[in-house]
Amino acid sequence: MNCSEVRDLLSPLHDGELSAELRESVEQHLRECPACAAVRTSFGAMSLLARELPEPEPHAELWNQIEAELPRAHSRPVQWLLSAESFRELARRSRILTAAVTAVVLVLAGTTLVVYDQFHDRRDSNGHDEHLAVNFDQFLNEFPKSPEHAQELLHASYPSNLVDVDQAAFQVKYRPAVSNRLPKGYTLDSVHLVRMPCCLCVEALCTGPGGSRVAVLEHAIDQPVWFGDRPASECNCGGRKARMVKFDSHYAATWKSARRYLTVIGIRDEDELREWIQHLDRPEA
Amino acid sequence: MTELSADIITACQSGDRTAQRQLYELHHRRVYRLCVRLVGEQDASDLTQQVFLKLFRTISQFSGRSSFETWLHRVTVNECLQHTRSRSHRPEVALVTEPMAGTSESGSASESTELLHTALDRLAPELRTVFVLREIEELSYSELAETLDLSAGTVASRLNRARTQLKVLLTELGWEP
Ligand SMILES: [Zn+2]
Numbered sequence: 223m224n225c226s227e228v229r230d231l232l233s234p235l236h237d238g239e240l241s242a243e244l245r246e247s248v249e250q251h252l253r254e255c256p257a258c259a260a261v262r263t264s265f266g267a268m269s270l271l272a273r274e275l276p277e278p279e280p281h282a283e284l285w286n287q288i289e290a291e292l293p294r295a296h297s298r299p300v301q302w303l304l305s306a307e308s309f310r311e312l313a314r315r316s317r318i319l320t321a322a323v324t325a326v327v328l329v330l331a332g333t334t335l336v337v338y339d340q341f342h343d344r345r346d347s348n349g350h351d352e353h354l355a356v357n358f359d360q361f362l363n364e365f366p367k368s369p370e371h372a373q374e375l376l377h378a379s380y381p382s383n384l385v386d387v388d389q390a391a392f393q394v395k396y397r398p399a400v401s402n403r404l405p406k407g408y409t410l411d412s413v414h415l416v417r418m419p420c421c422l423c424v425e426a427l428c429t430g431p432g433g434s435r436v437a438v439l440e441h442a443i444d445q446p447v448w449f450g451d452r453p454a455s456e457c458n459c460g461g462r463k464a465r466m467v468k469f470d471s472h473y474a475a476t477w478k479s480a481r482r483y484l485t486v487i488g489i490r491d492e493d494e495l496r497e498w499i500q501h502l503d504r505p506e507a
Numbered sequence: 508m509t510e511l512s513a514d515i516i517t518a519c520q521s522g523d524r525t526a527q528r529q530l531y532e533l534h535h536r537r538v539y540r541l542c543v544r545l546v547g548e549q550d551a552s553d554l555t556q557q558v559f560l561k562l563f564r565t566i567s568q569f570s571g572r573s574s575f576e577t578w579l580h581r582v583t584v585n586e587c588l589q590h591t592r593s594r595s596h597r598p599e600v601a602l603v604t605e606p607m608a609g610t611s612e613s614g615s616a617s618e619s620t621e622l623l624h625t626a627l628d629r630l631a632p633e634l635r636t637v638f639v640l641r642e643i644e645e646l647s648y649s650e651l652a653e654t655l656d657l658s659a660g661t662v663a664s665r666l667n668r669a670r671t672q673l674k675v676l677l678t679e680l681g682w683e684p
Binding site for chain 2: 229230231232233234237239261263264265267268269271272273274275276277278280281284285287288289291292293395
């Protein structure tokens with residue numbers, strides 16, 4: 223075989239689509255021809271590179287947008303089904319394997335699609351989010367000592383980008399709550415987009431009167447798992463029902479705003495929480 | 508195709524909203540990922556939406572002769588190629604950018620994936636498509652042939668061309684494997 227014939231067969235060889243006989247002839251040539259061998263090596267390097275591309279995250283509103291365009295239709299409860307192809311797709315990449323586990327759990331439980339709306343909440347019991355809980359636990363433990371270091375820990379676990387509010391708005395397709403007026407004396411230090419397993423999360427760090435620091439996270443899905451086993455209390459603040467947990471001498475709290483969930487970390491008390499809710503949680507323009 | 512997914516498809520063919528949502532939940536990540544790789548993150552949501560609307564509108568024509576996956580890939584690829592063609596008439600071609608590229612990885616890994624992004628964007632759409640379907644969606648040659656309406660031989664030569672040109676583009680950008 224000459225070089226030109228071999229080059230034509232390099233992709234099929236690389237992709238495992240050659241017969242044993244042809245493979246042997248091509249490999250024989252590669253052992254003797256450094257030029258063709260180098261091309262083959264570069265194919266392998268590009269495959270590895272392609273596998274490193276980050277998995278993009280579709281935004282959570284996508285189905286609603288599609289449904290809005292669909293003609294009116296009837297609906298009936300259908301058993302949640304997982305086809306073999308879909309399973310293969312889910313299992314294809316280990317980084318989304320946990321999603322497959324969740325889906326399998328749903329199938330095993332014989333769950334109907336009626337519970338779909340709780341699907342995301344159910345993810346709290348899967349391994350992926352437990353992993354998240356561990357990371358977030360570190361974040362909470364570290365936050366009172368050094369908010370910056372806590373942030374670094376979080377960013378070491380999840381892809382993140384330093385952005386301004388406008389860039390954030392463009393990416394998440396909503397106006398982040400921290401673009402509203404902040405409670406008196408607070409200024410915005412930084413805004414990051416953090417790609418968490420739940421969603422693309424807007425994470426902001428603020429400095430308040432006397433140098434106190436508060437982190438604000440805005441996310442599409444409730445994340446009770448973030449607070450781990452810490453005892454939580456409910457509070458009715460500023461018209462919202464919030465869940466508060468104590469850590470160190472501060473509090474973290476989560477509540478559901480009109481369209482998303484907001485979490486503030488580092489507040490002193492219920493009064494301060496009320497203020498944050500009143501400032502952040504405004505109807506969108 | 509399994510009996511189970513055949514059930515979902517049959518229900519979709521009669522316009523069942525719950526089944527449509529199920530189908531969406533099962534496949535939207537794949538469709539979105541393919542759109543991001545073929546047209547860029549900026550337009551991927553719109554394209555994904557178009558793909559599913561088209562899918563639901565035409566699903567009654569799905570005969571089951573090819574696998575549903577193949578059909579889905581084909582619809583997605585066609586929508587993306589059409590989009591790319593219409594975009595190329597505009598004076599400025601939007602760059603494929605993904606600002607969220609894995610920043611948690613070591614610097615060199617994320618830099619290299621950035622290079623791949625840029626290089627893929629510069630590749631001819633037909634070559635980009637075959638490369639992405641093979642390397643990211645991991646289609647076999649027979650699946651590629653069916654999805655792209657090509658012979659197995661053409662699949663092989665197109666992949667060779669895609670990889671050879673991509674290597675050149677990457678090298679121009681300073682990539683060293
Ligand atoms: Zn040679």
